[in-house]
Amino acid sequence: MKKTSLILKCCLMLLSVIIFIISGFNGTPTALASEYTDTSVYDYVDNCDGIGYLPPYTQENLTDAQKRGRCTWYLWTGGNAKYYRYLAKRTQGSVDLLKLVDSRIHDERFKRYGAINDPGCEKATAADKYGLWLDKCKDPLSTGVIGLRKFNNPNFDQAKWDAQKYTTNVNIEPPYVIGQSCAICHVALDPLNPAKDKEHPQWENLVPALGNQYIKENNLFAGNILETNFIRQVLNSQKPGTSDTSRIATDHINNPNAINAIFNLGDRPKYPEVMNDGSTKEVNHILKDGADSTGVANASLRVYVNIGMCGDYWTTLHEPLQGRTPQKPFDIEKARKECEDWRQTEARMADAEAFLKTIKPMHLADAPGGEAFLTKDEEVLKRGKIAFAQSCATCHSSKQPSAEIAADPEQAKKWYEESVLNSDFLDHNFLSDDKRYPVTLIGTNIARSLGTNATKGHIWDQFSSKTYKELPSPGTLELPSPVKGETFNFKIPNGGLGYYRTPSLVSIWATAPFLHNNTLGLYNENPSVEGRVEAYTDAIEKLLSPEKRENIISKTDRKTKLELPQGDPNPKAKIPIPEGTPVNLIANINPKDAIANFNIGNLFKDLKPGGGLKAILTRVLLRFNKSPDFVENKGHTFGSELLDEDKKALIEFVKTF
Numbered sequence: 036m037k038k039t040s041l042i043l044k045c046c047l048m049l050l051s052v053i054i055f056i057i058s059g060f061n062g063t064p065t066a067l068a069s070e071y072t073d074t075s076v077y078d079y080v081d082n083c084d085g086i087g088y089l090p091p092y093t094q095e096n097l098t099d100a101q102k103r104g105r106c107t108w109y110l111w112t113g114g115n116a117k118y119y120r121y122l123a124k125r126t127q128g129s130v131d132l133l134k135l136v137d138s139r140i141h142d143e144r145f146k147r148y149g150a151i152n153d154p155g156c157e158k159a160t161a162a163d164k165y166g167l168w169l170d171k172c173k174d175p176l177s178t179g180v181i182g183l184r185k186f187n188n189p190n191f192d193q194a195k196w197d198a199q200k201y202t203t204n205v206n207i208e209p210p211y212v213i214g215q216s217c218a219i220c221h222v223a224l225d226p227l228n229p230a231k232d233k234e235h236p237q238w239e240n241l242v243p244a245l246g247n248q249y250i251k252e253n254n255l256f257a258g259n260i261l262e263t264n265f266i267r268q269v270l271n272s273q274k275p276g277t278s279d280t281s282r283i284a285t286d287h288i289n290n291p292n293a294i295n296a297i298f299n300l301g302d303r304p305k306y307p308e309v310m311n312d313g314s315t316k317e318v319n320h321i322l323k324d325g326a327d328s329t330g331v332a333n334a335s336l337r338v339y340v341n342i343g344m345c346g347d348y349w350t351t352l353h354e355p356l357q358g359r360t361p362q363k364p365f366d367i368e369k370a371r372k373e374c375e376d377w378r379q380t381e382a383r384m385a386d387a388e389a390f391l392k393t394i395k396p397m398h399l400a401d402a403p404g405g406e407a408f409l410t411k412d413e414e415v416l417k418r419g420k421i422a423f424a425q426s427c428a429t430c431h432s433s434k435q436p437s438a439e440i441a442a443d444p445e446q447a448k449k450w451y452e453e454s455v456l457n458s459d460f461l462d463h464n465f466l467s468d469d470k471r472y473p474v475t476l477i478g479t480n481i482a483r484s485l486g487t488n489a490t491k492g493h494i495w496d497q498f499s500s501k502t503y504k505e506l507p508s509p510g511t512l513e514l515p516s517p518v519k520g521e522t523f524n525f526k527i528p529n530g531g532l533g534y535y536r537t538p539s540l541v542s543i544w545a546t547a548p549f550l551h552n553n554t555l556g557l558y559n560e561n562p563s564v565e566g567r568v569e570a571y572t573d574a575i576e577k578l579l580s581p582e583k584r585e586n587i588i589s590k591t592d593r594k595t596k597l598e599l600p601q602g603d604p605n606p607k608a609k610i611p612i613p614e615g616t617p618v619n620l621i622a623n624i625n626p627k628d629a630i631a632n633f634n635i636g637n638l639f640k641d642l643k644p645g646g647g648l649k650a651i652l653t654r655v656l657l658r659f660n661k662s663p664d665f666v667e668n669k670g671h672t673f674g675s676e677l678l679d680e681d682k683k684a685l686i687e688f689v690k691t692f
C-alpha cells in the first residue's frame with residue numbers, strides 16, 4: 036500500500052512538473068524594436084592614443100594599423116548599447132549596465148564585480164544634472180569602468196525623466212545607454228606590473244588580453260534575483276574569471292568558461308577545414324571546443340554579435356535567456372546588407388587582428404621579484420623538460436615532428452626530447468597544437484564541449500566549418516549518477532559535440548585556476564606575483580596529482596523555487612527544488628526537448644528500480660539532461676603517473692612559459 040501511494044505521488048509530481056514546463060512553453064521571441072540608429076557610437080575616435088584614454092605602449096612601436104586596432108579592442112562597441120537597454124527592460128532591471136556604473140560604488144567595483152576602474156576617471160563628488168552619479172573621465176564616452184562605454188540615449192525625454200523613479204521602473208528612458216567593448220572581459224591587471232591597489236590601478240597596470248580572471252559575471256546578472264530563486268543558485272555556481280558565452284542565445288547548458296589569454300597569435304597552428312560553401316580554408320580552431328572555425332575575422336564578428344551588435348536582427352533568431360523557441364542560424368550576408376554596425380565593425384577587424392598579434396608572452400622572470408620563485412638548478416629544469424617532452428608536448432606545443440617521424444613512437448620520443456631541450460623551444464611556440472581532442476580522452480567535465488550553438492541549424496551555424504559540424508560522436512561515457520551507487524551511460528551526440536581544443540600554456544603561471552571552467556585550483560583573488568604563483572602551484576599540483584582534488588559539484592545551498600516561465604514577474608508555476616540538489620541536474624534541461632523526447636515507456640523504466648521518490652525523479656531528470664556530468668574539476672590526468680621528482684621538475688619548467 037505504502038509503495039503504491041509513493042509511486043502515485045511520484046507520478047502526480049512528475050505530471051505537475053511536466054505541466055509546469057509546458058505552461059512555460061508559450062513564449063514567442065519579442066524582437067528588439069528598431070527604435071533608433073545609434074549614430075553617437077561612431078563619434079568614437081580612431082586616434083585614441085596619448086590622450087589619456089588607454090594604457091601607454093609597453094612592448095614596441097605599433098604601426099598605424101595596429102594602433103587603430105588597439106583603439107577598437109579597448110573602445111569599440113559595435114553599437115551594442117541599444118541591445119543592453121533592451122536587456123535591461125527585458126530583465127526588469129536585473130541586468131542594467133547603467134546601474135552598474137554608479138560612481139557611488141567606484142571604490143568597490145573590483146570587489147563586487149571584478150570590474151576594472153578606468154585610470155582616466157575619478158569618483159563623482161555629486162550627482163549630475165540628471166540626478167545620476169557617474170565617474171568624471173578624460174574620455175567623454177568612458178563610464179569609469181574599463182570596457183563599458185556611455186552614449187546619449189536618443190529616446191531620452193527630459194520631461195519624463197526621474198532618476199528616483201528609474202531605480203524601480205527601468206522603462207523610463209534614461210539620458211544614457213551603455214555599451215560593452217571587448218575590453219570588459221579581456222583587459223586584465225598586469226602580472227608584470229601589479230597594481231598597488233586593485234580597486235584603483237594605473238594605466239601601466241593594465242594589459243589588453245590576458246583575460247580578466249577576477250570578473251564576477253554572476254553578480255552582474257544577479258541584480259534583484261532573490262537567493263530563494265533557483266536561478267540565483269545557477270548564478271552562484273559560476274566561478275570568477277568566467278563568462279557563460281551561451282547564456283543569452285542559450286543552449287540550455289550552464290557552462291561558464293574561462294576568459295582565456297591571447298598570446299603568440301601569429302604562431303598559432305592552422306588546419307585545412309571544409310567551409311560551408313564547400314571550399315577548403317586554413318583556419319585556427321578558436322574557442323574551447325574549436326567551434327569558431329571559419330577564420331579569425333568571422334570569429335571576432337561573431338563575438339560582437341554575441342555581445343549585442345546587430346541585436347535587432349540577432350534577437351529575432353532566438354529567444355534571449357529563455358530559449359523556448361528553436362534557434363535559427365544567423366545569416367552573415369543578411370547582416371552585412373542590413374546592419375550598418377556589422378559593416379562598420381567588419382572594416383575594423385583586420386586592424387584589430389594586427390593588434391592582437393603584437394601581444395607577447397609575459398614571463399615570470401620579468402615580474403618584480405619573479406626570479407625568487409624560479410629554480411636556478413639546471414638539472415631540475417632539464418628533468419622538467421624531459422617530463423614535458425614525454426607527457427605533454429604532443430599536445431602542448433606548436434612545434435611538431437613531421438608525419439613520418441610522428442608515426443614511429445621511438446623516433447617521435449627522441450624528436451620531442453631534442454626539441455624541448457633546444458634553447459629556442461619556447462620562442463614562437465604557441466604551446467598548443469590547436470587540435471580538437473575527444474572529451475573521452477581528455478576526461479574533463481563535458482559541459483563546454485557539448486555547447487550546441489555552433490551545430491547545424493543553430494544560431495552560429497554559419498560561423499563553424501562543415502568539418503566541425505560533421506565531427507563524429509567521440510562515444511559513450513559512463514558517468515556517476517547523483518543517485519548513490521549508480522552510474523549511467525551518456526552518448527555524446529554527433530555533429531561537433533564532445534571535443535576540447537588544446538589550450539595554449541603561454542604565461543600559464545599567471546592565469547590559474549585551470550581548465551575550461553576555471554575550477555581546478557585555488558582562487559585567491561590575489562593579482563600580485565606571489566598570489567599568482569601560489570594559485571599556479573596549487574592548480575598544477577592538483578592537475579598532476581588528481582588525488583589532491585576535492586570533487587567540486589555545485590549544489591543548491593537552501594530550498595529554492597524554479598519559477599516558470601523564468602524571469603516572468605508573474606510566474607505561472609513555482610517548482611520546489613530541495614537543498615543539496617546538483618544545480619546542473621535542473622539547469623541543463625531544455626524543457627522543449629524534454630517534451631519532444633518524452634516517452635512513457637522510458638518513464639516506466641525509470642520507475643522500476645527502487646531507491647525512493649528522489650531517486651526516481653533524479654533518473655527521469657537525467658534522461659532529459661543535456662550535460663549530466665556533475666563533477667566540475669575532474670579529468671586531464673596526463674602526467675599523474677610521473678614520479679614525484681619529475682612532477683616537481685615539470686612544475687618548475689612550466690612556470691617559465
Ligand code: HEC
Pocket residue numbers: 215216217218219220221277278279280292293294295296297320321322323324335336338339342
Ligand atoms: C562577456 C565577456 C567577454 C567579452 C565582452 C568578450 N569576450 Fe572574448 N572571450 C570570452 C570568453 C569566456 C572566452 C573563452 C571562450 C571559449 O573559448 O569558449 C573568450 C575568448 C576569446 C578569444 C580567444 C579564443 C581562443 O580560441 O583563443 C578571442 C579571440 C576573443 N575572445 C575575442 C573577443 C572579441 C573580439 C571581443 C569583443 C567583440 C570579445 N572577445 C569580448 C569572454 C568575452
Ligand code: HEC
Pocket residue numbers: 423426427428429430431472476477479480535536537538539540543548549550551552578671673674675689
Ligand atoms: C592529449 C592532449 C593533451 C596532453 C597529452 C596534455 N594536455 Fe593539457 N590540455 C589538453 C586539453 C584539451 C586541455 C583543455 C581541457 C579542459 O579545459 O577541459 C588541457 C588543459 C591543460 C591545462 C589548463 C590550461 C588552462 O588554461 O586552464 C594545463 C595547465 C595543462 N593542460 C597542462 C598539461 C601538462 C603539464 C601536460 C603533461 C603532463 C598536459 N597538459 C598534457 C590537452 C592535453
